[in-house]
Amino acid sequence: MNPAAPKRDWKDIPAQREINPEWLALRSEEAVDPGQPIIDPHHHLWDPPGRRYLFDDLRADLDCGHDIRATVFIECRSMYRAAGPEEMRCVGEVEFIAGVAAQSDSGRYGDRRICAGIVGHVDYALGDRFEAVLEAQKAASGGRLRGFRGRSSSHADPGIDHWRTPRDVLAAAPTRQAVAVIARHGLSLDLWTYQTQAADVADLCRAYPNLTVIIDHAGGPLACGAYRQQAPEMFAAWQAGIRALAQLPNTVIKLSGLGMRFSGLDFYDAPLPPSSDELAAAIRPWFETCIDAFGPERAMFASNFPADKGGYSYGVMWNAFKKLTASCSPAERDALFHGTARRIYAI
Secondary structure, eight states, rough: TTTTOOOOOGGGSSSSOOOHHHTTTTTTOOOOSTTSSEEEEEEBBBTTTTTTBBBHHHHHHOOOEEEEEEEEEESOOOOOOOSOOGGGTTTHHHHHHHHHHHHHSSSOOOSSEEEEEEEEEEOOGGGGHHHHHHHHHHHHTTOOEEEEEEOOOOOOOSOOOOOOOOOTTSSHHHHHHHHHHHTTOOOOEEOOOOOOGGGHHHHHHHOOSSSEEEEGGGGGGOOOOGGGGGGHHHHHHHHHHHHHHHHHTTTEEEETTTTTTGGGOOOOGGOOOOOHHHHHHHHHHHHHHHHHHHEEEEEEEOOOGGGGGGTTHHHHHHHHHHHHTTTTTTTHIIIIIIHHHHHTTTT
């Protein structure tokens, strides 16, 4: 990424923006309230061409002055097995992450528990047959498996939905069968969807009242492309959807993901990366809505790194989150920064 380059058409920008370490290094801040314990409940590790982000890369970000105690890995279709039954290849990702967690637990890299929890991949199309895959991932996880996430973000605009996910994915019979398997095993379900799917998310949550559903990335607010011209209307619709989801007692929300292009934030085109003050001001309307609706006991800050790293650095992000919650009580901050994540993912 060249900071001086002209703005590109939004459809030409990958969902996870290109990371430019030199650009990010132009902004350095001391950690605010460095004694605040943090669990980061949403990050990835992967090694696609030109976008490597593995154990040492994550450790470098974690060593930013904030007190990161533990992390939770979220599936990202990484390190799948190259052979064997197609539906079992995702077990390779859990095997890989369990190895990273064991490396962290060795104590050679400090007391921080990296990948203390693992959220594996669910292929909704498997329906009831997912049970065998679940059991295999559980066995491979070394006791760290906490839940699952599948491909659920769907939109009619192919510029938004790069994955061509079926529009009715959450209502489809095989999906419901696979979700029922997860619920029977007492595990959780992470959902990344767009705000236009809020009603579908609510319907699924109502169908499985004993299943903990974690709504990723603030419910997927859309302010990109054509939606940029409808920002007030889209925000109002998103806000209504968030408040409706918060009424369902089995839902939890992650305050994350606005570094991806769908949110419409365009820091990545600026000469300098954002300061924590700038970032806090930009994300405040969305995150404060979520906290007000769900309450701190059902909300958690998360990095979504490296997917969000194209827009801001790890340390600046946590400073922004801390500034955003300056008026919260110590108990509320503890819940948002580590308590909710510790409870939901049994860390």
